[in-house]
Amino acid sequence: MIRIDSVTKRYPDGTVAVDRLSLDIPDRAITVLVGPSGCGKTTTLRMINRMVEPSEGSILLDGRDIRQQPVNTLRRSMGYVIQNAGLFQHRTILDNIATVPRLLGWTKQRARARAAELMERVGLDSALAKRYPYQLSGGQQQRVGVARALAADPPVLLMDEPFSAVDPVVRKGLQDELLRIQDELGKTIVFVTHDIDEAIKLGTKVAVLRTGGRLAQFAPPAELLSAPADPFVEDFLGADRGIRRLSFFPSTGLELQTGPVVPIDADAGKLAARAATAPYLLVTDLDGRPLGWSEPDRLTAGAIDRERLLDHGRPFVPGTDSLRTALDGAVLSPTGWAVAVDGEGRAVGVVSQQVIGEAIRAAHGEVAEHADAKAGR
Amino acid sequence: MNVLNFAHAFFSDSAHWHGYDGIPTRFAEHIKYSLEALLIATAIGLPVGLFTGHTGRGGNALAFIATAGRALPSFGLLVLMFIWIGFGLLPVMIPLVVLAVPPILVTTYEAVRSVDPSPVDAARGMGMPEARVLLQVEVPVALPLILSGLRTAAIQIVSTATIAAYVSLGGLGRYIIDGLYQKNYEKVVGGATLVAGLALATLAVFWAASRITVSQGVRRSA
Numbered sequence A: 001m002i003r004i005d006s007v008t009k010r011y012p013d014g015t016v017a018v019d020r021l022s023l024d025i026p027d028r029a030i031t032v033l034v035g036p037s038g039c040g041k042t043t044t045l046r047m048i049n050r051m052v053e054p055s056e057g058s059i060l061l062d063g064r065d066i067r068q069q070p071v072n073t074l075r076r077s078m079g080y081v082i083q084n085a086g087l088f089q090h091r092t093i094l095d096n097i098a099t100v101p102r103l104l105g106w107t108k109q110r111a112r113a114r115a116a117e118l119m120e121r122v123g124l125d126s127a128l129a130k131r132y133p134y135q136l137s138g139g140q141q142q143r144v145g146v147a148r149a150l151a152a153d154p155p156v157l158l159m160d161e162p163f164s165a166v167d168p169v170v171r172k173g174l175q176d177e178l179l180r181i182q183d184e185l186g187k188t189i190v191f192v193t194h195d196i197d198e199a200i201k202l203g204t205k206v207a208v209l210r211t212g213g214r215l216a217q218f219a220p221p222a223e224l225l226s227a228p229a230d231p232f233v234e235d236f237l238g239a240d241r242g243i244r245r246l247s248f249f250p251s252t253g254l255e256l257q258t259g260p261v262v263p264i265d266a267d268a269g270k271l272a273a274r275a276a277t278a279p280y281l282l283v284t285d286l287d288g289r290p291l292g293w294s295e296p297d298r299l300t301a302g303a304i305d306r307e308r309l310l311d312h313g314r315p316f317v318p319g320t321d322s323l324r325t326a327l328d329g330a331v332l333s334p335t336g337w338a339v340a341v342d343g344e345g346r347a348v349g350v351v352s353q354q355v356i357g358e359a360i361r362a363a364h365g366e367v368a369e370h371a372d373a374k375a376g377r
Numbered sequence B: 001m002n003v004l005n006f007a008h009a010f011f012s013d014s015a016h017w018h019g020y021d022g023i024p025t026r027f028a029e030h031i032k033y034s035l036e037a038l039l040i041a042t043a044i045g046l047p048v049g050l051f052t053g054h055t056g057r058g059g060n061a062l063a064f065i066a067t068a069g070r071a072l073p074s075f076g077l078l079v080l081m082f083i084w085i086g087f088g089l090l091p092v093m094i095p096l097v098v099l100a101v102p103p104i105l106v107t108t109y110e111a112v113r114s115v116d117p118s119p120v121d122a123a124r125g126m127g128m129p130e131a132r133v134l135l136q137v138e139v140p141v142a143l144p145l146i147l148s149g150l151r152t153a154a155i156q157i158v159s160t161a162t163i164a165a166y167v168s169l170g171g172l173g174r175y176i177i178d179g180l181y182q183k184n185y186e187k188v189v190g191g192a193t194l195v196a197g198l199a200l201a202t203l204a205v206f207w208a209a210s211r212i213t214v215s216q217g218v219r220r221s222a
């Protein structure tokens, strides 16, 4: 564990970048530092690998003061990824990634073999190995930056706004990739960003810093959204935090209705029977995949016209997707009902906005009860 | 008679091709003085430029030294050194080195200073020792500029090394000075042509050196 123990950083010009900050950064999880520009995120991160020395306080790594080991030994045990990747333009991609293994005294051959492995791990085509950084896109360069940081398999990864210089689509890809890599490798990651959505998406725990380098709140993202510590945090979280919070509630408990789901070859009797269950019926193909909605009396048994069905919107997968996705599906559906599908995309039921709403209220209630119990009330 | 005829007459006279005053001897002498001066100037200018560029300190002092160095007239310095030290190689080397150090020093300093700070930061953050940060991260990227400083210095030395002849030393300057003294314009033009040719050859050598030593990744992204 990395323990930041009432650390203050005062720059020579008098700027207090970090003010008596204490944080316990959990092992094998992503801890995000987030806050407005100039609030001391970079300074905090750089104190962990001693690129910046604290003015007061100390930082412990697994109980030992980080100043107890040679600074370069410490740094080689911590991967470091920066905003513009900071690749060495005179070295090939493979040799960029092999940097830290080479510093650790590995042979060129072994370091390169390792680098090739890493390229695969971060989703870089091996054809890029012999290229130079100028021949890569921004997103690819950032992947190289991540691979380079991971090359010597350090237990800790420090990342300073690694994805902020790429466009939103590429950024989302990089974020998903990081989560996937983290699932496989389980590093202790400290991640700096000024983007609250990125923080909530990636963070196991999120530290919100306020200008002047003071900690405003340190909590898991769901808790941040449900119980912001003060108006600053609430304001920083932005609008629609209620909706965003739904991302943390599973859609498992939603009660699905199967009555309104009919196959396209349904006969008149079946249609009539199902029409009673709901104002709309969801028509599926013969494999059970949703085709669209229709009012029951517009359906002619044996001759259902696919073209005349209403779009069924984006379905959700119960258990995998969150309540937010389910609600989104219902809101986007012309009928106000969301379609639930299994992993193969076959309809397993439908659920109304009303039912989703009840599930949301129930989930909130549980969280509140849980919080009360924890507070001993 | 025009310049071309002079040059033709000079180069076609077989007497100019052997002996202690022959073209090969003078050429070799000229190259020797130039190389020596360049090596000494590099030994002074390069490490100081690299170090100050890397630390970013001493830029002002450096600019002052460079300006002062440039302001000193080489010929005046030669005469001064001659009066002070007497005959020999030393009074020639001093003005040549003084001439060559500023471009090497200042360009190297600027070259290292202007390297993109983010790879340097990344290198340090990965635990690269300072000397390696300089030699393996900054220098490879700064190399094209560093070489251009060396090239400027080398060309100035090659053209100025003719002054060696004033203190009774050899080199291609001999032809120019003796020719002027003897009113033998064939010799003057021949000597001047050889100096110009050597300067061009120097350019070619530096071009080849940069092709070989500068990484493709730096050349193309610059």
Ligand SMILES: Nc1ncnc2c1ncn2[C@@H]1O[C@H](COP(=O)(O)OP(=O)(O)OP(=O)(O)O)[C@@H](O)[C@H]1O
Residues within 6 Å of the ligand: A011, A012, A013, A015, A016, A017, A036, A037, A038, A039, A040, A041, A042, A043, A044, A194
């Ligand atoms: N070397 C330095 N000397 C003096 N002041 C500095 C130095 N580095 C940072 N600061 C100041 O310290 C404060 C915190 O800077 P820091 O870079 O840690 O912020 P940040 O949260 O990373 O901001 P951003 O989101 O813009 O990157 C700022 O006010 C900044 O101006």
Ligand SMILES: [Mg+2]
Residues within 6 Å of the ligand: A041, A042, A043, A160
């Ligand atoms: Mg920053």
